[in-house]
Amino acid sequence: MKGLVKGLGVTFKNMTKKKVTYAYPDVPLDLPDRFRGVQHFDPEKCIVCNQCARICPTECITLTGKANPDPEKKGKVIDTYDINFEICILCDLCTEVCPTEAIVMTNNFELATYSRDDLFKNLEWLNDNNTNVRKDQNGQAAAMAAKGGSKA
Numbered sequence: 001m002k003g004l005v006k007g008l009g010v011t012f013k014n015m016t017k018k019k020v021t022y023a024y025p026d027v028p029l030d031l032p033d034r035f036r037g038v039q040h041f042d043p044e045k046c047i048v049c050n051q052c053a054r055i056c057p058t059e060c061i062t063l064t065g066k067a068n069p070d071p072e073k074k075g076k077v078i079d080t081y082d083i084n085f086e087i088c089i090l091c092d093l094c095t096e097v098c099p100t101e102a103i104v105m106t107n108n109f110e111l112a113t114y115s116r117d118d119l120f121k122n123l124e125w126l127n128d129n130n131t132n133v134r135k136d137q138n139g140q141a142a143a144m145a146a147k148g149g150s151k152a
């Protein structure tokens, strides 16, 4: 009897405490801004410098460029941009090295799928993945620009 009362005491005490569990996936998780989630890619900002692909430790970025269709402008524009999330370790190096912030981290971590083929994400998918883009990344770049420095 004493043990039952003691047990109920613990139960009632915890019923009034603040919940430590989340109603995920019904309620989205509020992750810290520095969380390294699946990247967003903006083709308009990409200068096809290839730095992201070169620094990637798992070689999961594949990109191709093409001549700028605007004859008045020099250089290339991006044609295809793919990331293989079977081997991407979300290390953040590609976003750190990108000079134009064409590729940035987001808070999106939801990659679960029934097929490995679905883990190959192309330019369109990465471009559409534009919710919860890391705010601090942009703030950091703005602060660096104000100081006259570069992010990379």
Ligand code: SF4
Residues within 6 Å of the ligand: 052, 055, 056, 057, 058, 059, 060, 061, 083, 087, 088, 089, 090, 091, 092, 093, 094, 095
């Ligand atoms: S986060 Fe790391 S592993 Fe993933 S694409 Fe970028 S550099 Fe490669």
Ligand code: SF4
Residues within 6 Å of the ligand: 045, 046, 047, 048, 049, 050, 051, 052, 053, 063, 097, 098, 099, 100, 101, 102, 103
């Ligand atoms: S580092 Fe940035 S600008 Fe250069 S190819 Fe990669 S995404 Fe494009």
